[in-house]
Amino acid sequence: MVAVKGSFYSSFCKHRGMEGSWNTLPVSRTEVEISTVLSCGQSFRWKQLESDDKAWIGTFSHKVWILKQTDTEIHFKVFQQGMEENGDKLDDEKNRGLLYDYFQLEVSLETLYKEWSKRDERFANLTIQDYRGIRMLDQDCVENVFSFICSSNNNIARISQMVEKLCLHYGVKIAEVEGKTYYDFPTVEKLIGEKVEKKLREEKFGYRAGFIAKTAATIVANGGVNWLENLKNVGYDEARKQLQTLPGIGRKVADCVCLMSLGYSEAIPVDTHMHQIAKKYLPHLAKLKTLTDKSYSEITDYFRALHGDYAGWAHSVLFASTLRHLKKDGVTENKETATTEETVDVNLDKSKNAKSKKSIVEKPTTDSSTKDDKQRRNCTSRESKETIPLRFEQVTQNSQQIRTFASVIRTFLCAVAKV
DNA sequence: TCGAGACCTAAGGA
DNA sequence: ATCCTTAGGTCTC
Numbered sequence: 235m236v237a238v239k240g241s242f243y244s245s246f247c248k249h250r251g252m253e254g255s256w257n258t259l260p261v262s263r264t265e266v267e268i269s270t271v272l273s274c275g276q277s278f279r280w281k282q283l284e285s286d287d288k289a290w291i292g293t294f295s296h297k298v299w300i301l302k303q304t305d306t307e308i309h310f311k312v313f314q315q316g317m318e319e320n321g322d323k324l325d326d327e328k329n330r331g332l333l334y335d336y337f338q339l340e341v342s343l344e345t346l347y348k349e350w351s352k353r354d355e356r357f358a359n360l361t362i363q364d365y366r367g368i369r370m371l372d373q374d375c376v377e378n379v380f381s382f383i384c385s386s387n388n389n390i391a392r393i394s395q396m397v398e399k400l401c402l403h404y405g406v407k408i409a410e411v412e413g414k415t416y417y418d419f420p421t422v423e424k425l426i427g428e429k430v431e432k433k434l435r436e437e438k439f440g441y442r443a444g445f446i447a448k449t450a451a452t453i454v455a456n457g458g459v460n461w462l463e464n465l466k467n468v469g470y471d472e473a474r475k476q477l478q479t480l481p482g483i484g485r486k487v488a489d490c491v492c493l494m495s496l497g498y499s500e501a502i503p504v505d506t507h508m509h510q511i512a513k514k515y516l517p518h519l520a521k522l523k524t525l526t527d528k529s530y531s532e533i534t535d536y537f538r539a540l541h542g543d544y545a546g547w548a549h550s551v552l553f554a555s556t557l558r559h560l561k562k563d564g565v566t567e568n569k570e571t572a573t574t575e576e577t578v579d580v581n582l583d584k585s586k587n588a589k590s591k592k593s594i595v596e597k598p599t600t601d602s603s604t605k606d607d608k609q610r611r612n613c614t615s616r617e618s619k620e621t622i623p624l625r626f627e628q629v630t631q632n633s634q635q636i637r638t639f640a641s642v643i644r645t646f647l648c649a650v651a652k653v
Numbered sequence: 654t655c656g657a658g659a660c661c662t663a664a665g666g667a
Numbered sequence: 668a669t670c671c672t673t674a675g676g677t678c679t680c
Contacts, residue, residue, distance in 0.1 A: 275675065386676035392663070393675085440661025445677085484677045505675040525676090526655060553675095 257326050259308045259333050265343050267367025268303045274554035276371050276494055278381050278394040279401075279419075285412060293401075294374065295332045298409045298416045308333065313409035313416070338372050341544075350548050354540055357548075368551045370494060375462050377419040378495035379453075383445050383482040385490075399437050400425070400446075422459055425450035445482025452480050470498040485530050493546040501546045502534040509533070 272280035272290050280292035289302040298313040312329050334340075343366075351358040377397075384396040397419075404420035424430075425446055434443035453462055465473040473496055477488040485504075492501035504512070509525045512533050519529050534545075541548035 382675085383677095385674095387660080387662090387674065388676085389663080389674040391674095435661085438662060441659090441677090442661075482677065486676060490675080503675075506673095507675075523656060528654070 256309045256311050257330060259310060259330050260306060261308055261337075261339060263303070263305055263367050265339060265367060266303075266308070266337050266369055268301055268308060268337075270368050270554055271337070271371060272301075274368070274550070275390055276550070277373055278390070278397045279377075283412070291411065291416075293408060293416055293418065294336055296408065296418050297329070297332075298411055299333070300411070301333075313411055315406075315408060336372055338370060341369070341547075343367065343369050346544055346547060349544075350541055350551075353542060354548075357552075365551055365554070368554045370499070370547050370550060372497070373495045374419065375465075375491060375495040376422055376459055378491050379449065379462065379477075379480070379483070380419075380425065380446055382487040382490045383449060384439070384442050385487065386442065386482070386484075388442075396437075396439055396442070399434075399439075403433065403437075404430070422450050422453050422462075426454060427451075442482065448481040449483065466496045470500055473498060474501070485527065489534075489546075493550070499544045499546050500538055502537050502549045503546075504530055504533050 268290060272292065277292065277294075279294075280290050283289040283291045283300060286302070289300055291298065291300050293299065296314065300311040300313075302309045310329070310333055312325075347357065347366075380400060381393065381397050384393050388396075401417040401419055404424040405417035406420075408416045408418050410416070427447060430450075431443045431447040434446060437443075439446065453459070457464075465476055468476070470492060474485075474488045474492055477483050477491055478485065483491070487503075489501040489503040492498040493503060504525065506525070509529075512519065516533065516536065519532065522529050537549060538545040
């Protein structure tokens with residue numbers, strides 16, 4: 235065990251039930267900024283600890299984790315069933331490995347940023363110092379599937395509540411921390427049946443109740459969690475196709491699952507905001523009322539051509555970075571919405587951005603370059619040099635921040651679409 | 654292919 | 668106060 239010392243933690247550790255030891259995982263904030271990663275809408279289960287809002291508490295790998303970050307390390311503490319026998323060095327090493335894998339630290343964000351900046355000058359120009367440390371988590375695919383089924387036509391606050399209810403009603407207790415009981419995400423089998431659907435409707439899941447019970451049944455019929463896990467091995471297109479056979483999982487949710495829990499870094503979830511804004515800048519899509527399968531493909535193909543094999547990461551990074559920008563600047567209690575304007579000089583070298591490159595991290599690559607020429611035509615029709623005004627509305631509450639994603643993403647797409 | 658409408662609920666704005 | 672819209676969509680015609 236590595237004891238964490240110093241005043242930084244003294245107040246934190248003195249709380250009842252917090253006497254246990256801390257461990258450390260060396261990592262710079264350049265590679266991961268946990269406060270951003272844990273709150274940007276990838277996982278719905280992380281909360282700031284009540285006794286210390288600098289610390290985060292959540293669950294993965296059937297354990298409860300408390301995480302806290304310094305400039306050079308993540309300090310973590312683990313709670314699990316059978317805590318009494320816990321605490322030997324072997325567990326420490328194992329947990330450190332689990333944390334490393336959860337944050338996918340084998341992927342060098344610094345390397346990716348460099349690559350994205352080469353391909354896309356807005357990456358270098360926009361908020362380069364602001365969006366450091368934003369990366370994809372490697373989440374459990376069962377939890378991911380059902381969490382994002384809950385996400386349709388919904389807001390993050392309610393999605394989080396629903397996920398918590400699923401755990402509370404159907405999950406196994408893991409541990410009690412600071413007087414609060416934490417439950418594991420339920421197994422697929424637990425979510426099958428009409429009783430579940432009825433119960434979830436009572437719990438205000440709405441039409442998602444049926445989707446959850448039926449998807450659980452379908453997964454089990456297909457071979458259970460192994461079938462789901464095996465989608466990691468069948469390639470992105472096939473995995474997405476298979477996921478979309480599950481009730482309540484359409485293109486967007488399938489892409490969320492592919493990106494966040496199946497390891498397909500090229501998957502790009504296109505939500506309603508992204509679409510509304512994208513069609514302003516991809517002219518031939520503007521006439522479409524709704525996001526069709528075809529237009530969805532065109533949008534994602536475009537971003538894949540621009541950002542490469544980790545396009546899903548790039549997209550999420552920019553998405554989260556803008557949210558983080560809001561959080562940092564707009565901390566006010568009185569709901570005032572000051573706006574700041576800045577300009578970004580978009581001076582682009584078309585040929586450079588259109589050039590296709592290989593992945594820079596060891597990972598199976600998929601060939602999605604067949605439409606490169608078409609995308610290039612679609613997206614190079616504007617002037618190569620423009621000044622784009624960026625507007626950030628400053629808000630405080632999470633829900634409000636989410637609400638402003640439209641304006642936020644405009645910032646990003648505004649630039650991207652004018653390549 | 655694309656468009657329209659229904660689907661549950663809750664919160665915020667007009 | 669009440670209606671309306673929106674929130675990280677999906678499914679059926």
